[in-house]
Amino acid sequence: MILKRLILFIGIFFTVIACNNLKGPEKPKNLISKDKMVDILIDAKLITSANSKNKITMRDSSLNINTYVYEKHKIDSLQFALSNNYYAFHVEDYEDIYTRLTDSLERLKAKLKEKEAIEWKAQTKREEDSLEQVSKEKERLKxxxxxxxxxxxxxxxxxxxxxxxxxxxxxxxxxxxxxxxxxxxxxx
Incomplete structure (x- = not known):
C-alpha cells in the first residue's frame, strides 16, 4: 500500500514538473517574421511539388534543391527550425501563416490556370488558321x-x-x- 502511494506521489510530482514547461519554446532572437515565413513556405511548397522534369532542370542548372530556399531568403536551417517550432507552439500565429500560405497558393494556381487558358486559346487559333489554309488550298486545287x-x-x-x-x-x-x-x- 505504501509502495502504491509512493508511485502515485512520484507520478503526480513528475506531471506537475512537466506541466510547468508548457510555456512553450522561447522566442528566438532571430525569429523569422510571419510575412517572410509565408514566402519561405510558398517557395518550399513549390519546390517540393515540382515534377521530376523540373527537378532535373533545376539540378542541371546547378541549383541545390535542398538549400535553395535558405539561400534565397538568406536564412539558415537552424533559424527556420527554431522559428517554425516557435510558431507551431503558438497555434493562432501558425494558423494565420497557413491561411495566408493557402490563399497565396490558390492565387498562384488561378494565375497559372488563366495563363494556360490563354496559351490554349492561342494554340487553338493557330490550329484553326492552319485548317483554314488547308481548306483554301483544297478549294484552289479543286x-x-x-x-x-x-x-x-x-x-x-x-x-x-x-x-x-x-x-x-x-x-x-x-x-x-x-x-x-x-x-x-x-x-x-
Missing amino acids: SLTNKDSLGTLIKRDSVQIEDVLIEQSLEEMENLIEPIFDSDNNSQ
Missing part, C-alpha cells in the same frame, strides 16, 4: 478541274496541274516583283 460545255468535269492529269501551279506561282511572283530591264538591252 478549281484546277474544268467543266466542258455540258457540265462534265474534265480532270487534268498531274503534269497539267503542275503546269498550272507553276503558271500561278509565276503570275504571283510577277505581281510582287517588277522586272528590271537593262538600258543597254532596250536600246539594241
Whole structure:
C-alpha cells in the first residue's frame, strides 16, 4: 500500500514538473517574421511539388534543391527550425501563416490556370488558321478541274496541274516583283 502511494506521489510530482514547461519554446532572437515565413513556405511548397522534369532542370542548372530556399531568403536551417517550432507552439500565429500560405497558393494556381487558358486559346487559333489554309488550298486545287460545255468535269492529269501551279506561282511572283530591264538591252 505504501509502495502504491509512493508511485502515485512520484507520478503526480513528475506531471506537475512537466506541466510547468508548457510555456512553450522561447522566442528566438532571430525569429523569422510571419510575412517572410509565408514566402519561405510558398517557395518550399513549390519546390517540393515540382515534377521530376523540373527537378532535373533545376539540378542541371546547378541549383541545390535542398538549400535553395535558405539561400534565397538568406536564412539558415537552424533559424527556420527554431522559428517554425516557435510558431507551431503558438497555434493562432501558425494558423494565420497557413491561411495566408493557402490563399497565396490558390492565387498562384488561378494565375497559372488563366495563363494556360490563354496559351490554349492561342494554340487553338493557330490550329484553326492552319485548317483554314488547308481548306483554301483544297478549294484552289479543286478549281484546277474544268467543266466542258455540258457540265462534265474534265480532270487534268498531274503534269497539267503542275503546269498550272507553276503558271500561278509565276503570275504571283510577277505581281510582287517588277522586272528590271537593262538600258543597254532596250536600246539594241
